[in-house]
Amino acid sequence: MTELLNNREYKKEQLKKILLRIHEGESVEKLKEEFKRLLSNISPLEIPIIEQELVQEGISAKDIAKMCDIHVELFREAVKGTDELEERDLPDGHPLKTLYLENKEIMKDSEMLSLYARTLTTTNDERMREEILGVLEEIVNNLRKVGFTHYNREEMLTFPYIERRGITAVATVLWTKHDEVRFMIKYLAELLRKRNEMPWEEFVKLFKDKAGEASFALNDMVFRENNIYYPTLKALLSDGEWKAIRMQEDEMGYYKVDPPAWDPGEDVKPLHPWEINPELSVEQLLSLPKEVQEALKGQPLEFDKTELKRDGDIDLGTGYVNVEELKIIFEALPMDVTFIDKDDRVRFFSPGERIFDRTLSVLGRPVQLCHPPKSVYIVNKILQAFKEGRKKEATFWLHLGKKYVYIKYVPLFNERGEYIGTLEMTMDIAPYKKIEGEKRLIDWEELE
Missing domain, CATH: 1.20.120.520 (nmb1532 protein domain like)
Known part of the structure; x- marks a missing residue:
C-alpha cells in the first residue's frame, strides 16, 4: 500500500x-x-x-x-x-x-x-x-x-x-x-x-x-x-x-x-x-x-x-431565513413592494428607500382609500379582473422628476388556486434604460 x-x-x-x-x-x-x-x-x-x-x-x-x-x-x-x-x-x-x-x-x-x-x-x-x-x-x-x-x-x-x-x-x-x-x-x-x-x-x-x-x-x-x-x-x-x-x-x-x-x-x-x-x-x-x-x-x-436550517429560521420553500434577514433583504431590493390581501387591505410594505411614501398608519387600510377618489374605479376594475382570473398583471409607467417610474401589479394565488391578494412593485427604471453592452461578473473590480 x-x-x-x-x-x-x-x-x-x-x-x-x-x-x-x-x-x-x-x-x-x-x-x-x-x-x-x-x-x-x-x-x-x-x-x-x-x-x-x-x-x-x-x-x-x-x-x-x-x-x-x-x-x-x-x-x-x-x-x-x-x-x-x-x-x-x-x-x-x-x-x-x-x-x-x-x-x-x-x-x-x-x-x-x-x-x-x-x-x-x-x-x-x-x-x-x-x-x-x-x-x-x-x-x-x-x-x-x-x-x-x-x-x-x-x-x-x-x-x-x-x-x-x-x-x-x-x-x-x-x-x-x-x-x-x-x-x-x-x-x-x-x-x-x-x-x-x-x-x-x-x-x-x-x-x-x-x-x-x-x-x-x-x-x-x-x-x-x-x-x-x-x-x-x-x-x-x-x-x-x-x-x-x-x-x-x-x-x-x-x-x-x-x-x-x-x-x-x-x-x-x-x-x-x-x-x-x-x-x-x-x-x-x-x-x-x-x-x-x-x-x-x-x-x-x-x-x-x-x-x-437554523433555530428561528422561516421555511420559505426555496430556502431559510430569519426575520431580521428577511427585513434587510426587502430593504435591499431595488424596488418598492406592497402587499394587499384578499380583502383589499394593505398588509405589508417593504422598508428602505421608497418612490411613493408609505407610513405605518396605512397598514390595515382599504387600498381604495390609498388612491385619489378619481382613480378608485380603475383600482376596483383591476382587482376584480385579478380575482376573476381575467388578467395576470397591470403595468404603468410615468415620469416623476428625474425618475422614470415603472409600476406593476400582479395577482397572487395559493397552491389551491385561491386568490390571496395582490402585489404592487414599483421601481425607478431610469438608470437601467442607460445600460448598453455587457458587464459580466468576471469584469468586476473591487476598486471600480
Missing part, C-alpha cells in the same frame, strides 16, 4: 512540474509526449483524485483543464464501452441514464460539426456551400443548448452532492471545461454570423480549425463524463438524491432527449445536498472503483457539514 501511494505521489509531483511549465507558457503540444509517458501509468479513475490534490495545492484549474485534452485522448480506447456497461442497468428516466443518452446525442452532433466543416473547405459549388452553411448553423445552434441543459444540470444539480462530500476539485475542473466548450460553440456561432465580413478562404479555414477544436473538446467532455464522472456519481449518490435531482431536472430542460417520469418509490424521501450525511461511509468507499478507493486512502476529505 505504501509503495502504491508513494508511486502516486511521484506521479503527482511529475504532473505538477509539467503543469508549472504550461503555466509558464510552454506549449501543450510540445509537452504531449511527456504527458503520454507519465499518464500511461495512471488509471482514468485515479485522475480526478490527483486533480483534487493539485487544486488543493494551488495549481490552477485552467492549467489542469489543459492536461485533460491529452489524457482523455490517451485513455479513450483503454476504457471504450465502459459507459454502455454503466448505462445498461439504469432504468429509463433515471437522471444518470438521461445524462448518458444526452452524451450520445452530443457525440453525434459533434461528429457532424467536424464532418460538415471539413466538407465546406472542399466544396466549390455556391449552392452547395449555402446548403452546408445552413446545416452548420443548425448544428451550432443545437450545440449551444448543451451548455444551457446538459452542463447546467450537472453544475446545478449534481456538483453540490460531490462538493458536499469534499470532492470540490472534480467539479471545479469539469466546470472549467464546460465553460471552454461553451465559449468555443459561441465563437463558432459568431463566425457564421460574420462570414461575409471576411474573404471566403479566410473564413472557411478559420471555421474548419475552430470547429475541429470544438468537436474534440465536446468528445473529450463526453469521454470524461462517461468514464470518470458518472461512475463516481453512481457509486456515491443514493436513490433519494437521484429522486431530488429528477424532481428539478425539467426546469432546466434536456439535450435532444425526453426522459419519462422516474420515481424510486413513495417510501424514498428526496434528499437535497444539505440533507445528506457528507461523510463517506465504509459501504460507499467499498462501492467505489478500486482505483478510486486506493487513491482516497491517506487523503482526508474536508466534508461540508454546514446545517442549512
Whole structure:
C-alpha cells in the first residue's frame, strides 16, 4: 500500500512540474509526449483524485483543464464501452441514464460539426456551400443548448452532492471545461454570423480549425463524463438524491432527449445536498472503483457539514431565513413592494428607500382609500379582473422628476388556486434604460 501511494505521489509531483511549465507558457503540444509517458501509468479513475490534490495545492484549474485534452485522448480506447456497461442497468428516466443518452446525442452532433466543416473547405459549388452553411448553423445552434441543459444540470444539480462530500476539485475542473466548450460553440456561432465580413478562404479555414477544436473538446467532455464522472456519481449518490435531482431536472430542460417520469418509490424521501450525511461511509468507499478507493486512502476529505436550517429560521420553500434577514433583504431590493390581501387591505410594505411614501398608519387600510377618489374605479376594475382570473398583471409607467417610474401589479394565488391578494412593485427604471453592452461578473473590480 505504501509503495502504491508513494508511486502516486511521484506521479503527482511529475504532473505538477509539467503543469508549472504550461503555466509558464510552454506549449501543450510540445509537452504531449511527456504527458503520454507519465499518464500511461495512471488509471482514468485515479485522475480526478490527483486533480483534487493539485487544486488543493494551488495549481490552477485552467492549467489542469489543459492536461485533460491529452489524457482523455490517451485513455479513450483503454476504457471504450465502459459507459454502455454503466448505462445498461439504469432504468429509463433515471437522471444518470438521461445524462448518458444526452452524451450520445452530443457525440453525434459533434461528429457532424467536424464532418460538415471539413466538407465546406472542399466544396466549390455556391449552392452547395449555402446548403452546408445552413446545416452548420443548425448544428451550432443545437450545440449551444448543451451548455444551457446538459452542463447546467450537472453544475446545478449534481456538483453540490460531490462538493458536499469534499470532492470540490472534480467539479471545479469539469466546470472549467464546460465553460471552454461553451465559449468555443459561441465563437463558432459568431463566425457564421460574420462570414461575409471576411474573404471566403479566410473564413472557411478559420471555421474548419475552430470547429475541429470544438468537436474534440465536446468528445473529450463526453469521454470524461462517461468514464470518470458518472461512475463516481453512481457509486456515491443514493436513490433519494437521484429522486431530488429528477424532481428539478425539467426546469432546466434536456439535450435532444425526453426522459419519462422516474420515481424510486413513495417510501424514498428526496434528499437535497444539505440533507445528506457528507461523510463517506465504509459501504460507499467499498462501492467505489478500486482505483478510486486506493487513491482516497491517506487523503482526508474536508466534508461540508454546514446545517442549512437554523433555530428561528422561516421555511420559505426555496430556502431559510430569519426575520431580521428577511427585513434587510426587502430593504435591499431595488424596488418598492406592497402587499394587499384578499380583502383589499394593505398588509405589508417593504422598508428602505421608497418612490411613493408609505407610513405605518396605512397598514390595515382599504387600498381604495390609498388612491385619489378619481382613480378608485380603475383600482376596483383591476382587482376584480385579478380575482376573476381575467388578467395576470397591470403595468404603468410615468415620469416623476428625474425618475422614470415603472409600476406593476400582479395577482397572487395559493397552491389551491385561491386568490390571496395582490402585489404592487414599483421601481425607478431610469438608470437601467442607460445600460448598453455587457458587464459580466468576471469584469468586476473591487476598486471600480
